[in-house]
Amino acid sequence: xxxxxxxxxxxxNLYYFGKTLGILLSLIIVSLIIFNITLMVKSIIKPxxxxxxxxxxxxxxxxxSMEPTINPGDAIFIKEVPQNELKENDIxxxxxxxxxxTHRIVRINDNNGNITYTTxxxxxxxxxxxxxxxxxxxxxxEFKLSGVGILVEIIKSKVTLVILLIILMLISYYQxxxxxxxxxxxxERYNYNNKKLSEKMKIKLNK
Numbered sequence: 001x002x003x004x005x006x007x008x009x010x011x012x013n014l015y016y017f018g019k020t021l022g023i024l025l026s027l028i029i030v031s032l033i034i035f036n037i038t039l040m041v042k043s044i045i046k047p048x049x050x051x052x053x054x055x056x057x058x059x060x061x062x063x064x065s066m067e068p069t070i071n072p073g074d075a076i077f078i079k080e081v082p083q084n085e086l087k088e089n090d091i092x093x094x095x096x097x098x099x100x101x102t103h104r105i106v107r108i109n110d111n112n113g114n115i116t117y118t119t120x121x122x123x124x125x126x127x128x129x130x131x132x133x134x135x136x137x138x139x140x141x142e143f144k145l146s147g148v149g150i151l152v153e154i155i156k157s158k159v160t161l162v163i164l165l166i167i168l169m170l171i172s173y174y175q176x177x178x179x180x181x182x183x184x185x186x187x188e189r190y191n192y193n194n195k196k197l198s199e200k201m202k203i204k205l206n207k
Contacts, residue, residue, distance in 0.1 A: 022175050029168045036161040050100070050138050055079055057139055058156075059093075059100065060149030065121030066091070066102055070144055075152040076102060078139030083115065086134075091141035092119065094132045102141065103128060 035053055042051035050057040056077045061070050069091070070076060078093045086092065086105065093102045103119035109131055116131035145152065154160055 019175065022171050026168060026171055029164050029171070032155060033161065033164050033168070036156065036158075036164070039156060040158070040161075052080070056142065057093075058152055060153055061102060061144075063101075063121075065123050066104075067123040069122050070102065070141075071146070073147050073149045075145045075149040077142045077144065078102075079142050080139045083134045086117065086137075086140065092117070092132070093138045093141065094119070094136045095138065096130075096136075100138060101128070 038053050039051040042049075050059065056079055058075055058077045061074045061076055062072055064072055076093070086108070088105050088108060090105045091102060092105060093100055095101075101119070101121075103121045103124075105117045106120045106127060107118040109116045109118060116133050117137075118127055118131050120127040
């Protein structure tokens with residue numbers, strides 16, 4: 001009889017390894033695609049705001065104003081918070097014209113109920129000249145990934161999205177081919193075993 005044990009064991013292990021690896025890669029790629037598409041859609045809906053994913057916004061620091069707390073090349077993650085949760089010593093990211101600054105709140109100003117925030121970079125000698133209003137604040141600093149800012153920006157790019165889609169299609173195509181090949185082998189084993197069984201039955205009948 002033709003048995004599955006007749007197959008090369010290393011080939012069988014390689015098949016399952018490739019299948020597991022393909023599933024893991026697919027999960028990672030699908031997650032990155034969802035991340036990218038979410039950011040793209042939100043940037044279209046709200047072009048004047050940084051897009052967020054699961055409540056977090058991310059961008060790369062290029063200034064030295066917050067050294068050594070935050071360094072150029074770091075990817076930082078911020079989150080929108082209610083105004084009453086902001087306090088002195090918090091680090092915030094805010095819009096200053098077309099750029100986004102990330103500085104520390106050194107003073108909260110209350111001018112007849114009109115709240116503004118005086119900010120300063122940890123590495124700057126002087127406070128920022130213009131106080132920040134709440135509507136200019138993108139979010140409060142949550143955490144950073146040191147030195148991986150470029151990688152984060154690459155992941156968020158449209159080119160990366162296209163590449164990820166292509167890779168996902170190739171992985172899917174490969175998995176389908178492997179599955180078809182395995183199904184074909186099962187059919188061959190089934191036909192071979194039936195043939196051997198028929199031959200044995202004929203031999204018994206002829207005796």
